[in-house]
Structures are given as structure tokens and as C-alpha cells.
Amino acid sequence: MKNFGLDIWADDNFVIENGTININYASKPSLLQLTKEIRTKGHKGPILLRFPHLIKKQISTLFDTFEKAKKEINYKGDFHAVFPLKVNQFPNFLHALMDVSKEYNYGLEAGSKAELIIAMTKTPLGAPITINGFKDKEMISLCFIAAKMGHNITITIEGLGELETIIEVNENFNKGMKNPIAPKIGVRIRLHSSGIGVWAKSGGYSSKFGLTSTELLEAYEMLCEHDLLRQFWMIHFHIGSQMSDIVPLKKALREAGNIYADLKKRGADDLTAINIGGGLAVEYSQHSSNVDRNYSLDEFANDVVYLMQEIATRKGVEEPDIFTESGRFIAASHSVLIAPVLELFSQEYHEKSLRLKEENPPLVQELYELYHALERKNAREYLHDALDHMESLLTLFDLGYIDLEDRSNTEILVNLIIKKSIFLLKSEDSDELSRLQSRIQERYLVNFSTFQSLPDFWGLAQSFPIVPLDKLDTKPTNPATIWDITCDSDGEIGFNRDLPLYLHDIDVNKEEYFLAFFLTGAYQEVLGMQHNLFTHPTEAVINFDAEGNYSIDDLFDAENLMRVLDDLHYDTNELDKILKQRIQNATTLSEEEKRELLGKLYLYLSENSYLKTIQYQNENG
Ligand SMILES: *Cc1c(COP(=O)(O)O)cnc(C)c1O
Numbered sequence: 329m330k331n332f333g334l335d336i337w338a339d340d341n342f343v344i345e346n347g348t349i350n351i352n353y354a355s356k357p358s359l360l361q362l363t364k365e366i367r368t369k370g371h372k373g374p375i376l377l378r379f380p381h382l383i384k385k386q387i388s389t390l391f392d393t394f395e396k397a398k399k400e401i402n403y404k405g406d407f408h409a410v411f412p413l414k415v416n417q418f419p420n421f422l423h424a425l426m427d428v429s430k431e432y433n434y435g436l437e438a439g440s441k442a443e444l445i446i447a448m449t450k451t452p453l454g455a456p457i458t459i460n461g462f463k464d465k466e467m468i469s470l471c472f473i474a475a476k477m478g479h480n481i482t483i484t485i486e487g488l489g490e491l492e493t494i495i496e497v498n499e500n501f502n503k504g505m506k507n508p509i510a511p512k513i514g515v516r517i518r519l520h521s522s523g524i525g526v527w528a529k530s531g532g533y534s535s536k537f538g539l540t541s542t543e544l545l546e547a548y549e550m551l552c553e554h555d556l557l558r559q560f561w562m563i564h565f566h567i568g569s570q571m572s573d574i575v576p577l578k579k580a581l582r583e584a585g586n587i588y589a590d591l592k593k594r595g596a597d598d599l600t601a602i603n604i605g606g607g608l609a610v611e612y613s614q615h616s617s618n619v620d621r622n623y624s625l626d627e628f629a630n631d632v633v634y635l636m637q638e639i640a641t642r643k644g645v646e647e648p649d650i651f652t653e654s655g656r657f658i659a660a661s662h663s664v665l666i667a668p669v670l671e672l673f674s675q676e677y678h679e680k681s682l683r684l685k686e687e688n689p690p691l692v693q694e695l696y697e698l699y700h701a702l703e704r705k706n707a708r709e710y711l712h713d714a715l716d717h718m719e720s721l722l723t724l725f726d727l728g729y730i731d732l733e734d735r736s737n738t739e740i741l742v743n744l745i746i747k748k749s750i751f752l753l754k755s756e757d758s759d760e761l762s763r764l765q766s767r768i769q770e771r772y773l774v775n776f777s778t779f780q781s782l783p784d785f786w787g788l789a790q791s792f793p794i795v796p797l798d799k800l801d802t803k804p805t806n807p808a809t810i811w812d813i814t815c816d817s818d819g820e821i822g823f824n825r826d827l828p829l830y831l832h833d834i835d836v837n838k839e840e841y842f843l844a845f846f847l848t849g850a851y852q853e854v855l856g857m858q859h860n861l862f863t864h865p866t867e868a869v870i871n872f873d874a875e876g877n878y879s880i881d882d883l884f885d886a887e888n889l890m891r892v893l894d895d896l897h898y899d900t901n902e903l904d905k906i907l908k909q910r911i912q913n914a915t916t917l918s919e920e921e922k923r924e925l926l927g928k929l930y931l932y933l934s935e936n937s938y939l940k941t942i943q944y945q946n947e948n949g
Contacts, residue, residue: 332795333614337847341382341661347801349844353381354876359844360797362880363666366868371885373938374667374776374865376848378420381872382662384428389625390654391432397629403637405600405647410435410458412606413443415655415850420869420882421662426450435480437653441467448474457481458514458603458653460537460564468493472501475511484514484564484603486537491547495554514562514603515539515547517587519580538565541587548591561598562651563588566605569656574623577607578631585639585648592645601649604632608657612847614793615827625657656850663849665865666797667776669841670813670939672806672834674770677743683733689724691717692734695741699748707749711764714745743768747833750805762825769823770806772831774843775939778812778819779859782845782852786818793846794821794829804830810843813939814860862937863887886936904933 331344343350348358359377366375387409394407411425413436426434433454436447439461447457448470457479459471468490474481485491494513502508518538539547551557567580584602592599608628609621632650640647684696695717698710721738724730746768753761784790794810808831812819823829834841856864868883887895894900911917911925 331800333616333793334795336613336616336619337611337793339611339661341379341385342795342846344800348798349795349800351379351870353379354872355878357870357878358797359664359666360842362870362878363797363842366866366880366883369883371866371883372668372775372940373886373936374665374781376663376665376781376853376865376867378424378663378849378867378869380424380428380662380869383421383425383658386658386661387425387429387432387434390652390657393625393629394633394650394652397626397633400630401633401637403633403647405636405649407650407652408433408435408456408601409652409654410437410456411658412437412439412460412653412655413446414439414854416659416853417443417446418853418867420867420884421659421849421853422446422450424662424869425658426452437655441470444470444474448477448479451479453478454480456651458562458564458651459483459511460486460516460566462486463490463493465493465497468497469501471511472497472509476501476509480512482512482514482562484516484562485539485547486516487539488543488547488550491550495550495556498554498556510556510559512561513551513556513559514564514601515544515560516564516566517544517584519565519567519583544587544591548594548596552595557596558598560596562601562603563591563599563648564603564605564651566653567607569607570609570620571607572609572621574627574631577604577628578635580604581632581635582639585636586643588648589639589643589645593643599648600646601651602636603651603653606652606654606656608652608654610656610660610847610850612791612793613827614791614829618827658850660847660850663853665776665781665845665848666842667774667781667845669772669834669836669843670775671773671836672770673773673811674743674768677740677747679740679744682737682740684737685733688737689721689730689734691721691724692730692737692741695721695738695745699741699745702745702748702752704752707752711745711749714742718742747805754803754805762828765805765807765828765830766823766825768807769809770831770833771809771811772843773811773813776812776845776865777814777859777862778821779814779816780856780862781848781865783855783857784851785821787855791827792848795844795846796831797842797844799832799834799841802832804832806831806833814862816859819859858892860937861892863892865938866936886938888934888936890933892937 334342334344340352343352348360350356350358362377363375390409398407411434435456436451437458437460438444438447444459444467451457468483471481471483483494498510502510516538518540551560563584565580565584567576571577588599588602611620613619636650637647695714698714702710718738721730725735746764750761750765778785782792785792807823808829809823810821853864863886866886869881871879871881890900893903907929911922
């Protein structure tokens with residue numbers, strides 16, 4: 329992996345210059361500079377940075393690519409897009425999204441009542457709103473209210489029962505009205521072709537959602553019968569997220585296109601749109617041997633318009649408007665999680681930790697000499713000797729011939745020899761070396777929670793690009809395993825020899841070292857869980873002005889301890905009272921000590937759960 333795989337996953341959004349990773353935009357500030365600035369304002373622990381310019385880039389790329397594809401074949405339908413709220417509903421994200429997408433008449437997709445309220449309030453009138461997922465009478469009524477407000481809203485029917493409810497609610501809202509207003513209606517179809525990958529369940533016959541052809545015909549008749557055919561204007565499908573292969577999409581497009589044409593010929597005159605759902609994949613990989621998708625956005629857009637045109641021409645119907653609901657593609661790149669490294673666990677393997685005796689076992693003595701005589705030309709040979717000695721020494725320990733101090737000296741010396749050899753031989757990429765490296769993996773304790781900030785790593789083994797914020801002009805040599813600060817053994821991103829991550833060997837007592845986790849903007853924040861009560865991290869929005877200067881805006885600190893407990897419905901007044909009483913009633917304390925302890929206690933209660941940097945005791949007091 330060269331440059332942490334930037335050329336694979338970063339899409340030119342970030343660039344390594346002068347040893348740091350920088351935003352490849354405007355004044356090109358480094359992530360390190362932004363992080364330090366936020367930390368001087370007193371925010372410790374992990375920080376989530378959002379970049380609205382990257383949201384804008386994704387939206388304009390999506391629209392521009394489809395416009396280009398349409399133009400090439402003179403496609404007559406329009407292109408529209410909505411953002412599926414389930415991918416990220418955080419206000420700092422959503423406000424930026426709505427702000428940068430104004431010129432595109434971009435809308436929102438909602439799958440629950442709470443999301444619908446966001447859509448009803450944040451979408452400009454006229455921009456499309458689509459409603460998917462299971463709906464009850466109340467939710468459908470909310471859609472009628474939205475339509476009466478003037479929203480351009482489409483309810484996607486996922487089953488016949490929903491259509492019955494729409495008919496009933498329509499009676500309630502519009503019976504006898506001179507000017508009946510109802511939401512537009514879309515129908516989700518159940519594809520016989522299914523998606524691929526972990527999310528395949530969203531499409532296909534066994535899918536939770538969509539109407540079979542039999543149900544579709546029935547729905548058509550119900551719409552005619554209840555005078556709602558004029559509302560029916562969209563066919564919808566969604567084949568699943570993070571589509572790695574383009575083939576299932578093409579199959580789904582053919583299927584949906586033919587359904588569209590058939591219904592039009594049957595008399596669905598107002599049917600003019602096909603909604604192809606989401607699923608556009610994001611490249612998360614740092615290794616060219618393991619990429620996530622086999623197509624580009626250009627290919628994706630060309631396939632969609634080409635297949636739709638082909639079917640429409642063949643069947644003699646007008647070319648449909650095309651809607652997409654891509655979420656991951658729009659949101660993933662906009663945020664970066666930055667977390668400080670607190671500790672390197674093999675730092676105990678230091679020469680100064682040796683406990684050599686006046687008289688050492690001969691093999692220990694020899695290890696010591698090998699270590700000091702190690703040079704590039706003898707490194708391989710001495711390394712082999714050292715590994716051999718270690719085996720013998722461990723056997724001697726098991727048989728009771730050497731003591732714990734001798735064994736500790738052995739471990740330290742062999743570790744030092746391996747490290748030094750790897751350093752001396754780093755220009756040779758031999759298999760043996762990489763095997764040895766995985767043996768001396770360094771474990772980095774990092775101040776964040778994988779459960780909160782990378783839940784798809786935990787749930788789906790999804791990898792995210794990891795890059796240190798500085799030292800990028802030096803080749804990192806430590807094979808790295810990352811530990812988060814939850815006390816759960818699943819909170820570990822283990823070293824993988826096939827997809828290795830190397831980090832720098834640093835002394836956290838002397839300098840700070842931060843890791844950035846990229847492409848965390850889709851799904852991670854909303855799926856994140858408060859395992860061990862670690863909350864959503866401190867967040868900030870980085871905006872650039874017309875001159876290219878950045879500003880750090882909307883800085884929200886992670887919730888403090890009492891807020892977290894309050895969210896779980898603990899009576900925090902009661903907790904507060906108990907804490908106070910227990911200090912007041914402690915007979916061993918003087919009044920002054922009590923005052924001091926209370927002062928400290930309240931300071932801690934006002935802070936969040938993440939660790940204050942362990943190493944910088946002085947700075948943090
Ligand atoms: C989740 C979902 C999307 C978004 O999928 P992405 O893979 O994030 O693009 C779009 N449409 C529907 C119906 C969904 O359920």
C-alpha cells in the first residue's frame with residue numbers, strides 16, 4: 329500500500345503534502361491544523377469533521393454525470409434525485425446538504441414519521457419528497473397534509489394493504505372537496521432479479537418490499553376503480569446498498585422498464601417516472617487487490633439512460649423521468665473522524681526495560697550482543713539466530729532452568745532485534761519480513777469507539793481508510809492493530825497480512841499522534857451505538873469562504889456524562905443528590921476536602937465519556 333491507498337479511495341479529496349494529509353481544496357489546510365485548532369478550544373477525545381464542499385461535489389457529480397449521459401443519446405426524460413434520510417439525519421449534515429443542493433431541486437426520501445417531519449420542514453416546496461417503507465394510516469395522513477401544504481410528495485406503495493389505506497385516507501381528506509389534493513403515488517415492484525452483496529435482501533423475490541406482478545395488476549385495477557389513476561406516476565425499485573457489480577442493476581432496469589411500458593400501454597397515462605433507488609457504491613479500499621466496485625459513475629449513468637431509452641423506443645412509449653435515491657454515494661465522503669492515539673502497547677519492549685544481571689544465561693547474553701552488532705549486511709542472519717535462541721530460551725523457562733527476568737529480557741531483546749531488522753531491511757519486500765512484521769504487531773490504543781463511530785466495521789466487517797495525520801514523509805514500519813477504548817474485545821481492528829496497515833513508531837509521551845478514519849459520513853453516525861455509553865463524538869463543520877479561507881463552524885461537543893444518563897431516563901437529580909450526599913456524609917473527610925472533591929466531581933460531570941489524553945497530563949491538569 330502506497331500513500332495509504334489515497335489514489336484508490338480518496339477521489340482527489342485529500343492530498344499528502346509536506347508530511348501531512350491535507351484537504352485538497354481552497355487553502356488546503358491540513359487535518360492536523362484543524363484538529364489542533366479545535367483542541368485548543370478545550371475539546372478532547374475524538375472529533376468528527378464535516379466538509380460541505382464534499383457534499384456539493386457528490387451532488388453536482390451525480391447530476392452532471394446523468395445530464396451528460398442523457399445528452400449523449402438525446403434522452404428526453406428528466407433526471408431528479410432525492411437523499412434517503414436514513415443514511416444520515418444529523419442536522420449539521422442535513423443543513424449543509426440542503427444548502428449546497430439548492431440549484432438542483434434536490435429532495436429528500438423518508439422512511440418513517442420522524443423522517444417525514446424532517447422532509448416536510450427542510451425540503452423547499454416543489455422539490456421532490458419520496459416516502460418508502462411500511463406506513464400506517466397516520467403516516468399516510470401526514471403525507472396528505474404535506475401534499476396540501478404544497479409539497480411535491482410521492483407515497484411509494486410497498487404492498488396492497490397500503491393502497492387500501494391510501495384510498496381510505498383520501499376519502500377522509502378529500503371527499504366532497506371542490507379542490508381535492510392528494511400525494512402522488514409510486515409503486516415499488518418486487519424484482520425477480522436480486523441484488524448482490526451483503527444487502528441483497530432489499531431486492532429479489534424474497535425481499536421485504538414490493539408488489540409481485542399479480543399484485544401490481546390488482547393495484548392498477550384498484551387505482552382505476554377509486555379514481556386515483558391520475559396520481560399514479562412512478563415505478564420504484566431498490567436493489568440494495570453498496571452494489572459491487574453493475575450486472576444486477578442492468579437486470580433490474582430491464583425488468584422495471586418493461587413493467588413501466590406495459591402499464592403505460594394499459595392506460596396509466598400519468599406514469600412518467602422510474603425511481604431506481606440507491607445502491608451506488610463507495611470505494612472504501614486502501615488496497616488495489618481488494619476494491620469494492622467494478623463500475624464507474626459514468627458507466628452507471630450510461631447504462632440507466634441507455635436501457636430506458638431502448639425499452640421506451642421498442643415499446644413505443646415516452647422515455648421516463650429518472651429518479652435516484654443514492655445516499656451512501658452522496659454522504660460517505662463528507663466526514664472524517666479524527667482520534668488521538670493514547671498508547672502503543674509494545675512500548676514496554678524498550679532497551680531501558682531490560683533487567684540484565686551480572687551473570688546472564690549465555691543465550692540471553694548472546695541476544696544482547698546480536699542486537700548491538702546488528703547491521704544491514706548481517707540483519708537477516710542475526711535475525712534467524714535470534715529467533716532460534718528465543719525458542720531455546722522459552723523451552724529452558726518451561727523446564728525451570730531460567731527465571732522470569734531472563735524470560736522478560738528474551739522477549740524484549742528479540743522484539744528489538746526484529747524491529748531493528750525490519751527497519752534495516754525495509755527496502756526489501758520479502759515474504760519472510762512481512763510474516764515477521766505480523767508477529768511484532770503494534771497495538772495502538774485509540775480514543776474512540778468502533779461501536780459508536782464505525783458500527784459497520786463491527787456488524788459487517790466493512791473497512792474504512794485509516795491514515796495518520798502527520799509523519800507522512802516517513803515510511804511507517806509498525807504493523808498496526810487498533811484498539812478502541814470500549815472494554816469489548818470486538819472493538820479491535822486487527823492487523824491483516826493480506827490488507828496490511830502500517831503506522832509509525834512513536835513515543836506518545838513525547839508527541840501526539842492522531843489517526844483519521846475516512847468515508848464515515850454514510851450510515852455510521854445513525855447506526856452508531858452507545859456501547860459502554862460512549863456517545864456521538866464532538867463534531868464541527870469546516871466551511872470555506874470565497875477567498876478559500878476556512879472557518880470552523882457549528883462546533884458541538886459530545887454529550888456530557890449527565891446528559892447521557894438523562895437520555896437513558898435516569899433521574900439525574902437523584903444521581904446528583906446521592907453523589908453529593910455521599911461526599912457530605914463521609915466522616916473521614918474534612919470540610920475543605922469535601923469542597924475540593926465536589927468541585928472536581930462537578931467538573932468531571934460536565935465532561936464527556938471519552939478519555940482525556942492520558943499522556944499529556946500537564947496540559948490537561
Ligand atoms: C437505503 C435506501 C436507499 C439508499 O441506498 P444507498 O445504498 O445508501 O444509496 C435508497 N432507497 C431506498 C428505498 C432505501 O431503502
